[in-house]
Amino acid sequence: MGEGILKNKSMNFAIRIVNLYNFLNETKQERIMSKQILRSGTSVGANIREGQFAESPADFIHKYSVAQKECSETLYWLELLNKTNYITTEQYVSLDTDCTELMKMITSSIITRKKSLSLTPNPVSYTHLRAHETGRNL
Numbered sequence: 001m002g003e004g005i006l007k008n009k010s011m012n013f014a015i016r017i018v019n020l021y022n023f024l025n026e027t028k029q030e031r032i033m034s035k036q037i038l039r040s041g042t043s044v045g046a047n048i049r050e051g052q053f054a055e056s057p058a059d060f061i062h063k064y065s066v067a068q069k070e071c072s073e074t075l076y077w078l079e080l081l082n083k084t085n086y087i088t089t090e091q092y093v094s095l096d097t098d099c100t101e102l103m104k105m106i107t108s109s110i111i112t113r114k115k116s117l118s119l120t121p122n123p124v125s126y127t128h129l130r131a132h133e134t135g136r137n138l
Helices: 003-026 032-052 057-083 089-119 126-134
Strands: none
Touching: 003 032, 003 057, 003 089, 032 057, 032 089, 057 089
């Protein structure tokens, strides 16, 4: 899976969340849950973007893990909005499907990065090599 696909999907999802926020605010006069879902739903893409420029593999995993948590929170708010009749079942299913797809892609990226880390041998320092050659303990 290309990072460009995830970047585009998360941007498109954020746009849908902004539109949902506007709908809830203007049409339904809902202020609290709409702000919560705006924060979590747009944070997904922001954390993916940060992760793409991570300083280390651990930083990448951390940023993508935060995006994963934000997806989970967004799914919660979507479910609550649906169960309280602020959004229709059709709206819910569509947004839930997109968010779940993002979550799977993020999870897959995290797993792939973790596997690549476990396949990478630990670097050995010159000091350790020299100690091994001379039989000294460090």
